[in-house]
Amino acid sequence: MSVDQANVRRIAHLARIAVSDDEVPHLQGELNAMLAFVEELNAVNVEGIEPMTSVIPMRMALRTDVVTDHAGADVVVGNAPISEDHFFVVPKVVE
Amino acid sequence: MTDLTNMTLAQARDAVRAKSVSSTELTTAFLEAMDKGRGLNAYVAETHDQALAMAKASDARIAKGEIGPLEGLPLGIKDLYATKGVHTQSCSHILNGFKPAYESTVTAQLWRDGAVMLGKLNMDEFAMGSSNETSYYGPVASPWLRQGADKMASRAALAGDKKGLLVPGGSSGGSAAAVAARLCLGATASDTGGSIRQPAAFTGTVGIKPTYGRCSRWGMVAFASSLDQAGPIARTVRDSAIMLRSMAGYDPKDSTSVDRPVPNYEDAIGASVKGKTIGIPREYRIDGMPAEIDALWAKGVQWLRDAGATIVDISLPHTKTALPAYYIVAPAEASSNLARYDGVRYGLRVPGKDIADMYEKTRRAGFGAEVRRRIMIGTYVLSAGYYDAYYVKAQKIRTLIKRDFEQAYADGVDAILTPATPSAAFGIGEKTSADPVEMYLNDVFTVTVNMAGLPGIAVPAGISAEGLPLGLQLIGRPFEEDTLFSLAHVIEQAHGEMKLPEAWWA
Numbered sequence: 127m128s129v130d131q132a133n134v135r136r137i138a139h140l141a142r143i144a145v146s147d148d149e150v151p152h153l154q155g156e157l158n159a160m161l162a163f164v165e166e167l168n169a170v171n172v173e174g175i176e177p178m179t180s181v182i183p184m185r186m187a188l189r190t191d192v193v194t195d196h197a198g199a200d201v202v203v204g205n206a207p208i209s210e211d212h213f214f215v216v217p218k219v220v221e
Numbered sequence: 222m223t224d225l226t227n228m229t230l231a232q233a234r235d236a237v238r239a240k241s242v243s244s245t246e247l248t249t250a251f252l253e254a255m256d257k258g259r260g261l262n263a264y265v266a267e268t269h270d271q272a273l274a275m276a277k278a279s280d281a282r283i284a285k286g287e288i289g290p291l292e293g294l295p296l297g298i299k300d301l302y303a304t305k306g307v308h309t310q311s312c313s314h315i316l317n318g319f320k321p322a323y324e325s326t327v328t329a330q331l332w333r334d335g336a337v338m339l340g341k342l343n344m345d346e347f348a349m350g351s352s353n354e355t356s357y358y359g360p361v362a363s364p365w366l367r368q369g370a371d372k373m374a375s376r377a378a379l380a381g382d383k384k385g386l387l388v389p390g391g392s393s394g395g396s397a398a399a400v401a402a403r404l405c406l407g408a409t410a411s412d413t414g415g416s417i418r419q420p421a422a423f424t425g426t427v428g429i430k431p432t433y434g435r436c437s438r439w440g441m442v443a444f445a446s447s448l449d450q451a452g453p454i455a456r457t458v459r460d461s462a463i464m465l466r467s468m469a470g471y472d473p474k475d476s477t478s479v480d481r482p483v484p485n486y487e488d489a490i491g492a493s494v495k496g497k498t499i500g501i502p503r504e505y506r507i508d509g510m511p512a513e514i515d516a517l518w519a520k521g522v523q524w525l526r527d528a529g530a531t532i533v534d535i536s537l538p539h540t541k542t543a544l545p546a547y548y549i550v551a552p553a554e555a556s557s558n559l560a561r562y563d564g565v566r567y568g569l570r571v572p573g574k575d576i577a578d579m580y581e582k583t584r585r586a587g588f589g590a591e592v593r594r595r596i597m598i599g600t601y602v603l604s605a606g607y608y609d610a611y612y613v614k615a616q617k618i619r620t621l622i623k624r625d626f627e628q629a630y631a632d633g634v635d636a637i638l639t640p641a642t643p644s645a646a647f648g649i650g651e652k653t654s655a656d657p658v659e660m661y662l663n664d665v666f667t668v669t670v671n672m673a674g675l676p677g678i679a680v681p682a683g684i685s686a687e688g689l690p691l692g693l694q695l696i697g698r699p700f701e702e703d704t705l706f707s708l709a710h711v712i713e714q715a716h717g718e719m720k721l722p723e724a725w726w727a
Contacts, residue, residue, distance in 0.1 A: 127610070129601065141556065141600040142563070143593055144581035153597070156657055160598050163658045164545040164611070170618055177616035178623065181447055181674030182433045182699060187476050201322040207570035214565050219576045 127165075128158045225250035226403040230294060230460035233406055237283065237293045244283065244293025247406075248276035248337050251295040255339055255404050257727035258364075260379035263389075263399040265300055265358045266308035266341040275337040282335065289335030291467050297405035299396050300341040301348060302328050302451075303440035307338075311442040312356040313346045315562045315587025317569040325440025326472045327409060327451045334467040339405050343395030346589045347559065348413055348444040351663040352652065353394025353420075355591040360649050363389040363424060364402035364722045368688030372725040379726060387646040387689070390420030390663075396454045397424040401721050407455040407464050411441060413448045414547055415667025418679035421454050422641035422692030425681045425719040427461045427709065428454040432699045433674035434479035437472030445554035446477070448547075448671040456721070458680060458710045462486035465702065481700060489703035490710050495529030497708065500634035504540035505666060507643070514640045514691065517683045521638055521693045524715035525708065535634060537625040542618050543669040548661060549602050549615035550672070555592075556599030562587060594657060623673040630698050636708055637696040639666050641679040645689035666694060676702050680709040681719040690719060 129137070134154045138145040145153060203209040208216075225247055228236065236242040252269055272295065279293040298304055301311040303321040310316035324332070332338070345355045353361040362383050366375055370385075378385050389398040393410030397420035400408050410417045412430035421428025429452050436451035443449060453464035466487065471480040501522060506515070522532055564570035564583035571586045573579030588596065602611035629637065643665060652660050670677040675696055682693040693712060697705040 127607075133601075134597075137597050137601050137604070139581075140604060141596050142560075142577070142580040142584055143588070143596065144585035153594075156594055157597060157601070159656055159658055160548065160594070161601075163661070164549055164615075167542060167545050167549075167614060167618060170539075170542055170614075170621075172614060172617040172621070175617040175620050177613050178619040179616075181619075181623070181672075182479065184434060184477065184479060187473065189473060197322060203566075204322055205319055205567035207564060207568070216565055217573060217576050217579050 127161055129154060129161070226254045229456050230406040230463060231457065233294055234291070234463065238288055240283065244276040244279040244337060245273065247293060248272050248295045251339055251405055257724070258402050258404045260376070260726050261362045261364060261398055261402055262359055263343055263361050263395040263402065263404055264297065264340045265312060265343045265395070268307055268338055268340050271307070272337050272339050279335055279337060289333070290463065291331060292335030293337060294335070294406050295337045295339045296331060297339050297342045297396060297399045297408040298328055299393055299409050299411060300344050301411060301442040302409055304328055304338065304341065308341050309442070311347050312344045312358055313588065313592070314357045315569050315584070316567065317587070319567050323440060326437035326474065327441070327468050330467050330470065331409070336467070342399055342408055345392035345394065347442070347555070347592050348392040348411060348416055349555070349591050349595055350391040351415065351419055351660055352388035353391040354388065354649065354653055355589050357589060361389050361394040361398045362649065362726070363387040363398055363646055364726065365424060365646060365689055366722065366725065375725055383649045386649050388423065388649055390423035390646065392416040393420045393428070393454060397421055397426055397428070400424070400426045400454050400456060402724070402726070403721065407453055407460055409451065409468065410454045411449060411451050412671065413444050414551060414671055415664040417452045417454060418667050418677055418694055419642050419663060421679040423646040423690065425690030425721060426454050426456055427458050427678065427680050428452065429461050429465060429678040429702065429705065430670065430676065431465060431469060431702050432676045434477055435469050435676070435700065435702070437470070437475040437478045439472055439474040443558040445551040446558060447554060448551055450671070458706055458713050459487060459490045462490060462706045484703055486703055486706055489706040492707040493529065494525065494707050494711055497530045497635045497704070498633050499525050499530045499532050500535035500629050500637040501532060502535050502537045502540065502637060502639060504537050505639045507665065511644060513685055514643065517691050517693065518638070518640050521682055521712055524712055525638065527715070528711045533634065535629045535637070537629065537669070539618065539621045539625050540669060543622050543672050544661065544665055546615040546618040546622070547668040547672055548598070549611050550619065552595040552599035553603050553612050554599070556596045556603060559592070559596055591657070619672050622669060626673045626675060635698065636704055639694045639696065641666060641692035641694040645685040645687065645691055670696050675699060676705055678705045678709045680712050682712055682716050
């Protein structure tokens with residue numbers, strides 16, 4: 127399988143990564159090289175095989191529903207590019 | 222002072238215990254080495270003041286007779302481990318300025334055991350790479366030079382684009398280079414497709430990726446959650462056993478961490494390997510394998526045989542599918558893990574006309590080319606219409622890969638011996654061609670181990686025709702890292718001490 131330029135733009139949009147028009151052909155080439163590399167898996171017979179869900183058998187652990195992190199709001203926004211009154215400030219989200 | 226940096230971690234530990242050297246003396250020596258070695262670009266953040274403060278605190282503990290397993294020993298920390306208040310960016314620009322308010326579990330355990338932090342080590346961006354060339358902070362120069370290389374020209378090249386110098390491997394390139402150049406006693410590293418074992422093999426050091434779940438991933442910047450694992454790179458098998466003991470252990474904060482006691486791995490050093498069965502997988506003899514790698518492998522077989530092990534040929538039929546399957550699974554998981562980098566809560570923000578524009582511009586500017594490629598492949602294989610054909614299929618192939626190993630182990634194999642890499646270290650800039658896949662082939666011997674969740678160790682075993690280190694890999698049964706240490710020690714003893722390169726970089 128290979129991707130066309132429209133597909134490259136669609137994938138970039140899904141991944142929320144900006145691509146300029148002149149980047150698209152090069153990116154298309156690179157992605158197609160990677161897809162060609164994984165093509166050989168088409169020949170593998172996986173009839174009746176379960177997909178791996180856990181690489182080492184393990185039981186999903188649960189924990190008691192209590193607060194364990196008391197770091198506080200200052201810490202939470204401590205690395206924010208822009209924050210105000212313990213809010214993360216972003217461009218308008220809803221029209 | 223330079224004599225202090227020539228000690229192994231075990232020797233330094235014993236000297237500290239015997240009070241013949243203080244942590245402050247050791248730390249000062251390594252800080253000096255770090256300063257002199259700056260040209261190699263192994264460190265991306267140096268923590269001089271913190272190191273000396275930690276050393277002072279350690280000396281106070283030693284005076285009171287409180288001596289932890291790593292008491293006073295200066296270590297380097299790969300940049301993807303969250304270190305409280307200290308640069309933690311996984312060598313990416315998108316985490317620009319990020320200083321975590323918390324400590325990763327693995328590093329917290331190192332400090333609990335008395336170790337000292339020298340700084341954060343260079344790596345491929347988000348651990349995606351096999352040469353440390355995708356780092357936002359530029360490539361790392363290996364302390365190794367090809368035989369006959371001009372030392373003065375090499376030192377001059379450090380200041381420029383480092384062309385002509387060698388890669389240390391990746392993604393834990395900074396870790397491997399720093400250990401080999403004696404800029405730290407040992408380093409933390411991580412391995413998703415070979416990122417501990419391949420750089421260890423390229424630099425004549427020892428690196429172990431333990432069983433998935435052996436070490437906690439809490440506080441490690443995630444790449445691929447079902448493949449990532451923490452582990453040490455150090456000068457000797459004994460050193461790496463000492464470090465792993467401190468790094469490993471159950472952590473309730475990591476739901477994939479396994480609740481099993483951590484043995485004193487150092488006890489495995491020197492244990493007899495008589496009667497151990499070593500499997501030699503025929504599928505690892507790849508087309509075009511260099512003769513010297515094949516010869517190295519045969520030498521390893523002989524050494525283990527001489528130590529009383531039984532050698533058997535085995536088949537791991539799905540070996541060839543591991544690399545392509547990995548390049549579906551790992552990017553898919555990465556595309557999910559890296560979705561959090563959006564300029565909102567931490568790191569780089571590039572302003573945009575609206576929220577979507579901000580996301581897209583931030584991620585375009587913040588991620589390097591290799592990371593963007595892998596996120597996009599991952600996004601594609603998980604997208605509607607392609608999920609079954611790619612991701613589910615790759616996960617089924619993963620079941621088959623793991624089953625191959627399970628069969629071999631059920632048949633009585635204790636460990637598997639393979640080459641670690643298809644070649645010795647290559648030159649900086651040599652493999653960054655138009656084809657991204659060329660670089661991926663470096664991991665052909667190592668990715669199977671992550672896909673199956675097994676432990677794997679790389680140990681120096683020879684020198685190439687150009688005078689560069691070559692390593693062998695041992696793959697073990699789940700949670701039998703002690704067997705790997707015993708077997709690796711046999712190889713290490715048989716080869717003899719790997720003479721690390723004299724400092725040409727200072």
